[in-house]
Amino acid sequence: MKSAVGNDVPADSGAGRTGRAAWHRRAGMLPLAYLAALVVVALFHPLLPSWRWLAVHLLLLGAVTNAIVIWSAHFTSAVLRAPAPAGRRGEALRLGLLNVGVVGVLAGGAADRPWPGVVGAGLVFAAVLAHLAWLAARLRAALPARFTVTVHYYVAAATALLTGVPVGAWMLVADEDSRTRLLLFHAHVNLLGWVTLTVLGTLLTLWPTILRTRMADGAATATRRALPVAVVGLALLGIAVLAWWPPLAAGGLALVAAAVGLLARPAVQTARRKTPASFPGWSIAAAGGWLLIALGVDVWTLLSAPDAAEAADRFGAVLVPLLVGFVAQTLLGAMAYLLPVALGGGPAVVRERIGRLDRNWAQRVAMANAALAVFVLPTPPYVRITTSLLILAALLQFLIPAVSIMLAARRRP
Template sequence: MSDTPTGDTPTRGTPPRGTPPRGIPAGGTAPGGTGRAGWHRRAGLLPVGYLVALAGVALVHPFLPPWRWLAIHLLLLGAVTNAILIWSAHFTTAVLRAPAPEHRRGEAARLVLLNAGVAGVLAGGGTDRPAVGVAGAALVFAAVVAHLLWLAARLRAALPARFAITVHYYVAAAGALLAGVPVGAWMLVADDDSRPRLLLFHAHVNLLGWVTLTVLGTLLTLWPTILRTRMADGAPAAARRALPVAVSGLALLGAGVLAWWPVAGAAGVALVAVAAGLIARPAVRAARHKAPASFAGWSIAAAGGWLLVALGLDAWTLLAAPDADTAAGRFGVVLVPLLAGFVAQTLLGAMAYLLPVALGGGPAAVRDRAGRLDRSWAQRVAMANGALAVLVLPAPPYVRITTSLLILAALVQFLIPAVRILIAARRQP
């Protein structure tokens, strides 16, 4: 099979087969309309703000007893969940070829609800006030329900679209989060023998469901756009095959950890890995046709590798643990490559590509922003991934501290230009 579609001679005005749909930001072009740019100037501050808070927690963590819990939730519930709500709405409109929204009141209301909930969860979990945390979790749940209903309504109203499978990934991801949030809220108020199994369930459906399904669905169109090449043959078909495999794996994994059937849990992880592999094959073909040449491309490529490493470690951890309590205690081995390697690098890579274009201002402004976010990108990618490789191996404490600081430095190198770009964009007329 060739790396690019062959045999297609599009008619005049028809985009070539394998071209991402209009509305997916493409390098060197600014999105039409100042309304969308203005929205992203405001909304873009949310995930970046949580990442700044995460960096702050990392710097002062010796003085924060619950720093690890706070760091995980600042990244996943704060930065990642905001980014998912913002960009999945954007991509849904693009892939379904829906008209641009006349206003953003619905999206704004969902984000306000979400962030009120995130504040409650962080306050409740960080200060040992379970009632506040449960109330915050209820608001997060309501925001995701509203987002899910919006996605379903867009699907029902849309004409048949080649890339509609992306939105089906978003629907499945939202369903996974809605299963994980109540379990997380329950753990704030309950502490009994079931806690290790609940912790494993909560972590897996949120990380492999909410986050990973969203990433796999989005990369169908975002990855070739980042590479500035055509989508590889068979990519949409691969995405359609992968979704039921991933959802079946999540269901089996969730049941396996709740009932503590480790073989079933490991089999579920294996199915998720198979789904990721199905998505990866056309992505690799696209990269062979045109290799990544930016921070966004290499960061996302490295993230894909760390996802497979984390899934392998996850399956091994479940199979090797004699009980759920031991498996939950060892899950930190999985979290390091999953959070720092996969989740954080995917988020930063996607933002490095999407923010410069979405903020508008014309091709010159887009190139300037992209250049600032790409500055020293090879050093940053190499430093972060080299440090992460050392961090996942057994090492003395001083080595782990040094490598952690290198990863933090790579994050700060991204945040400084990102904050400056967003502040400068907000000053535009």
């Protein structure tokens, strides 16, 4: 098995000696806990007045942000060839601060009480700022490495979130007239900045590792070229939605799509060399397709809306494929590969865990994506209910074995 940076060192070698496995046994439960809470919200949503907002933030602020902070630190150490940390106190403090803030934001939004949400957003901001400072310190201390560009993506992504979080907090206390533009800024910068930039930077090394093949020629060069294109596009998009200039916003989205296209070419070349044959591979491949669909729908939504308020009302058409199709599938696919490896225990145990998370993978990927394709079409309510239940079932087919694996790993000596 290859490591996350594509060499021939076993990916779980030394996990027990460095404490990496013990760390991931503890930290790895955080994203899963938020996904479990998301399932509860989905099942009992008629009783919750703000369930849509709560579901979105459980996924993005809870599960995804925790996963990004945990795994971007992991990949930063790997690609920079940094020695394993002597302790995890700093990471634990950052995660603790982050999750206190997340709970504050969730409580404030669900109860419609702005100030707990504002305080929580401040704590999230502080945790991500500390994470950004850690990334910058690692970059300064590292020797030149082939895949340093991955960490540059993480720095850009964290900077985007630090721009989006204050705007999200501002929305909680802003007047109605300015809230729609702030909403569009907050959603685009966080989704296309914090989440998408992190994913694009990570897939440089993770994608060929999942496929167990070598990286395509030119993949690192394409990744370096795509970063400034994506950052400029994101900046133009943010300025344009705040000023409500739809043509400039569409141009920014086009640049983001161009950056995705630059990275898609080597990714497709890698997949042609070794076709995906597992849940992680096909889940991430499907996610890439939904990202392009969401960007196209977003361009149409912004250009066709008469004003910012209407664009915000229509943003649900973008949010569903972006959140479910791209973000959720990428998160589940990446965790299905990374968790079994990071937990250690030897090759036989790792293979057994991967097998459990891969069980019925073709049915799960096909069911989730077919259900989502039907859900986003104009269909009757009972069809949308059925397809949403199928998507929820696919999530449970990942979540139940993942939690079981984590609990079993925690019981290991």
